[in-house]
Amino acid sequence: MLDLGGEIEVGRAAGAVDSDRRPARFAANARPRRGPRANDDLLPAGRVATFGVPRIAVALLAAIVVFGAALRIHDGVVVSASAFGGVWAGWWSVVSDPRYWVCLLVLIVAERLHPALAVMPNRRAGLAQDATWFVIQTLLGVTVVAAYLAVLSAGVDAIATWWHPDLVSLIGTGGVAVAAVVVGDLAAWWSHWLHHRSPVLWAFHSVHHSQTAMNVLSDNRQHVVETMVNATLTFLPARLLGLDAATAGALTFLVLAVAAFIHANIRTDLGPLRFVLISPQAHRVHHSVLESHYDTNYGAVFAFWDYLFGTRNPDRHAYPDTGVNDREFPLEQRSDPISLVRTWAAQTAYPFAALRRATTIRAWSNRRGTSG
Numbered sequence: 001m002l003d004l005g006g007e008i009e010v011g012r013a014a015g016a017v018d019s020d021r022r023p024a025r026f027a028a029n030a031r032p033r034r035g036p037r038a039n040d041d042l043l044p045a046g047r048v049a050t051f052g053v054p055r056i057a058v059a060l061l062a063a064i065v066v067f068g069a070a071l072r073i074h075d076g077v078v079v080s081a082s083a084f085g086g087v088w089a090g091w092w093s094v095v096s097d098p099r100y101w102v103c104l105l106v107l108i109v110a111e112r113l114h115p116a117l118a119v120m121p122n123r124r125a126g127l128a129q130d131a132t133w134f135v136i137q138t139l140l141g142v143t144v145v146a147a148y149l150a151v152l153s154a155g156v157d158a159i160a161t162w163w164h165p166d167l168v169s170l171i172g173t174g175g176v177a178v179a180a181v182v183v184g185d186l187a188a189w190w191s192h193w194l195h196h197r198s199p200v201l202w203a204f205h206s207v208h209h210s211q212t213a214m215n216v217l218s219d220n221r222q223h224v225v226e227t228m229v230n231a232t233l234t235f236l237p238a239r240l241l242g243l244d245a246a247t248a249g250a251l252t253f254l255v256l257a258v259a260a261f262i263h264a265n266i267r268t269d270l271g272p273l274r275f276v277l278i279s280p281q282a283h284r285v286h287h288s289v290l291e292s293h294y295d296t297n298y299g300a301v302f303a304f305w306d307y308l309f310g311t312r313n314p315d316r317h318a319y320p321d322t323g324v325n326d327r328e329f330p331l332e333q334r335s336d337p338i339s340l341v342r343t344w345a346a347q348t349a350y351p352f353a354a355l356r357r358a359t360t361i362r363a364w365s366n367r368r369g370t371s372g
Helices: 052-072 081-095 098-113 123-159 167-197 199-209 224-240 245-263 271-275 280-286 304-309 337-371
Strands: 007-009 047-049
Touching (some): 098 245, 123 224, 123 337, 167 199, 167 224, 167 245, 167 304, 199 224, 199 337, 224 245, 245 280
Antiparallel strands (some): 007 047
């Protein structure tokens, strides 16, 4: 069993969870990365500490979901059709909205006309793999994630019976939606920071960082575990601020859609707006292979969180290469349909295999220490 409250051995030998995010081609002269993957200044060599916070948060969230599901069980139906239908309708309204597809098309054209990098390694296979993630993530979004959010909404309604905010009548649905985006983005910033500090969460988040050819679809390269976390952090504030399930579900997907812009291969830092909003340039720096860019620019929508918490990278002119450094990571090599599906499955399984390798190394190290 994986002890989320203890330590994980992440040795530098082959088979361990790699401590650096550089692609293999950058690893020759690589120095240990800051943060949980190689924080040798704070802990013994090869070890990183996990936080108790993820365990507590998961336990609380699980309690809400289980309680909500238990209250909704009736004649073998876990979630009522209206609860699921509300969230599903909200998400599907975005997916089927022509404006959403026009937005993607505009971003693709912008990538062609004003690319951040005209030449990127593995571009064709990378784009095809992200397209595969896009299709699967969309299907998961309007089915599995929508059902999960419906149960979560039922749990919130059942537990917080005393909470009846009437903000909509005060500032309108639009005002509440803006407030929900701001609060949700702050929660997303904290979650993103934690995904880079906790080796357990990083194992899942590293899937997202594996893209070496950033493009408008790259945000969809996201493990379903991380999708659930991000959807929760957007959906809960919206529901607690008084938005109905359909609006909250649409808001969740809209925030995820905004991420298409910041992952696009477009050369822009948004000029003066960079102090308010995250730009493609700023987020590319977050994905950078350069050590000077590590652990910066965590924002998803708003840039002022990074300025406030001191994690904003001042380099506004860099458009670096991106990727992770783990020879065990199943990076896409081909773009035929069968290979793409197989690679998606391998990338989805990767975090579990990486964490299993880490615990195996720890167990081996402990046995050797006990016997010696």
